[in-house]
Amino acid sequence: MKYQSRKKAILLLADGTIFYGKSVGDKEGTSFGEVCFNTGMTGYQEIFTDPSYFGQLMVTANVHIGNYGTNENENESDSVKISGLICRNFSYDYSRVDAKESLEDFLNANNLFAISDVDTRALVSYIRDNGAMNAVISTDVDNIEGLKKQLAEVPNMNGLELASKVSTKEPYFFGDENASLKVAALDIGIKRNILRNIASRGVYVKVFPYNATFEEMSAWNPDGYFLSNGPGDPEPLVEAQAVAKEIIKRDLPLFGICLGHQVIAIANGISTFKMHNGHRGINHPVKNLATGKGEITSQNHGFAVDRESAEANTDVEVSHVHLNDHTVAGLKMKNKNCFSVQYHPEASPGPHDSAYLFDQFVANIKKAKLQQA
Known part of the structure; x- marks a missing residue:
């Protein structure tokens, strides 16, 4: 064993439940978040x-974490x-031709506290039954009451x-x-592989901050617009909602993923809600209602679009549904050049069943350009 003196550690949930573990490495630490x-x-x-x-505090269901190391080319952000x-078993040693360093070194470089x-x-x-909730991981195992007081002050993800x-x-x-096409992307938490997928289809992308206005984005004269994935509740994102409303009003090509999908829904007067424990994994089954085909998808979201509200909206149709719980997995506007999905077609990590959505976006842009010519 690399570390003989690893510290005792706990995971304390907001409802008072405690799980026991040990620190990764010989570090002491405390970290809060939604588990x-x-x-x-x-x-x-x-x-x-x-x-x-x-x-968020991430629990990895896979029993072995770190066994294939890390590579900087696989980062989805900076x-x-x-x-x-x-995690259950943390691998201090790793084996992979493309690996550049261990997961331990990678986490240390990013100052991230972990327990195994x-x-x-x-x-x-337990989370599946009781829902996602705030929690704390810590090596301060003799200070339960103090940790409870600090945990009570952590804001809820809702709102x-x-x-x-x-x-x-x-x-x-x-x-x-x-490139022959230009897309303006609103960054509300964008992943690099989304940008790679868009750019690989002959598109030059300009990425704008979360609070950019439609006027700022349109000044670049893009051929289409994209609303990215991201964290948190979509309801407070009033600036992004205003951008979506303006793009939709002008009937410009628009595509949204994950949080961007939820923002587009709200821009259409459709409500969203916080899920019991969300969808996070790379094997979620989705049905495309237009083609009848199933897709295995990569998903990561704790909020979702209310299906009843979506189906009551005469301007929008539900295009995809999640086959496990029948939640809304995609939306399409009936008379506007706008569509969105709740899942991650860039699939990093995950299957590539949904990569066609990027092709669809580019096709929508090209069709709009022909109509304007």
Whole structure:
């Protein structure tokens, strides 16, 4: 064993339940956040750096974490975005041709506190039954009452605006500046692989901060618009909602993913809600209602669009549904060039069943350009 003196650690849930473990390495620490779990068997680095996970304590359902190391090319943002890691077996040694460093070194470089040796099977089952809630991981195991007091002050994810914490501060470009198409992307927590997927289809992307106005975005004269994934509750994102409303009003090509999907829903007067424990994994079944085909999808969200509210809206149709719980997985406006999905078609990590959605977006843009010609 690399560390003989690892510290005792606990996971304390907001309802008072305690799970026991040990620190990763010989570190002492404490970290707060909403506890959630991801069922993916691979892709831990992409998960940890996904801005959609900002402020969350991540429980990995896979029993082994760290066994294939890390590679900087697999980062989905410029840093780790989860607030802490909870796992069963943490691998200090790793083996993979493309690996550049261990997960331990990667987490240390990002100053992330992690605990292992937790009964994650029992923990995931508990969260599934009792719902996502705030929690704390700590090596301060003799200070339970103090930790409870600090935990009580952590804000609830419901109503929490987090896009400003992860969005770019200044606009930037991605892709080939000589590409034939231009897309303005609103960054409310964007992943790099989304940008790669858009750019690889002959598109030059300009990424704007979360609070950019439609006027600022349209001044670049883009051919289409994109609303990204991201963390937190969509309700407080009034600036992004205003952007979506303006794009829709002008019938410009618009595509939204995850949080962007929820923002588009709200812009259409459709309500959203906080889920019991969310969808987080790389094997979620979705049905495309237009084609009747099933897709295995990558998902990461704790909020969802209210299906009854969506189906009551005469301007919108539900295009995709989640086959496990029948929640809304996609929306399409009937008379506007706008569609969105709740899941992650860039699938980093995950299957590529839904990559066609990027093709659909580009096709919508090209069709709009032909109509304007």
